[in-house]
Amino acid sequence: xxxxxxxxxxxxxxxxxxxxxxxxxxxxxxxxxxxxxxxxxxxxxxxxxxxxxxxxxxxxxxxxxxxxxxxxxxxxxxxxxxxxxxxxxxxxxxxxxxxxxxxxxxxxxxxxxxxxxxxxxxxxxxxxxxxxxxxxxxxxxxxxxxxxxxxxxxxxxxxxxxxxxxxxxxxxxxxxxxxxxxxxx
Numbered sequence: 798x799x800x801x802x803x804x805x806x807x808x809x810x811x812x813x814x815x816x817x818x819x820x821x822x823x824x825x826x827x828x829x830x831x832x833x834x835x836x837x838x839x840x841x842x843x844x845x846x847x848x849x850x851x852x853x854x855x856x857x858x859x860x861x862x863x864x865x866x867x868x869x870x871x872x873x874x875x876x877x878x879x880x881x882x883x884x885x886x887x888x889x890x891x892x893x894x895x896x897x898x899x900x901x902x903x904x905x906x907x908x909x910x911x912x913x914x915x916x917x918x919x920x921x922x923x924x925x926x927x928x929x930x931x932x933x934x935x936x937x938x939x940x941x942x943x944x945x946x947x948x949x950x951x952x953x954x955x956x957x958x959x960x961x962x963x964x965x966x967x968x969x970x971x972x973x974x975x976x977x978x979x980x981x982x
Contacts, residue, residue: 867912867944867957874954875947875977883970891933894975903928908948
């Protein structure tokens with residue numbers, strides 16, 4: 798009988814091919830993870846600047862995290878009065894309303910803050926002697942998800958209210974009337 802020469806097994810060839818493909822896939826996944834996680838986020842848009850009165854300081858509550866929206870209040874001193882009204886207005890975007898105390902009297906000097914999930918603080922103001930406030934935005938932020946909230950001593954004292962203004966004044970709202978009432982203790 799003649800000498801037999803060993804033939805490579807098909808299963809060993811497939812095992813080697815599978816190992817090579819697995820290594821290539823692992824390298825690709827690690828590269829993708831590096832690009833998505835390790836690289837800093839770079840945005841081409843400049844964040845809009847908020848204008849505010851000189852006497853106010855920016856809220857010192859923790860900035861919004863990866864979860865969209867403003868910081869949540871640890872204590873609730875104000876609640877939104879229903880109904881929240883929306884108005885079509887082709888000339889302006891913003892918020893207006895009144896803040897009422899426990900006794901039904903208007904509250905002066907209450908800080909109202911508007912946030913969005915991309916830039917954080919958008920605008921802030923305080924109520925006047927009649928307890929009214931007006932926040933006019935120069936333009937509607939492209940994200941169109943805004944939160945409005947009351948702050949006291951630079952901390953949130955009301956749950957944020959999500960409002961989604963619409964750019965098209967023929968089909969949506971651009972100005973919202975949101976009234977707040979101080980909660981009873």
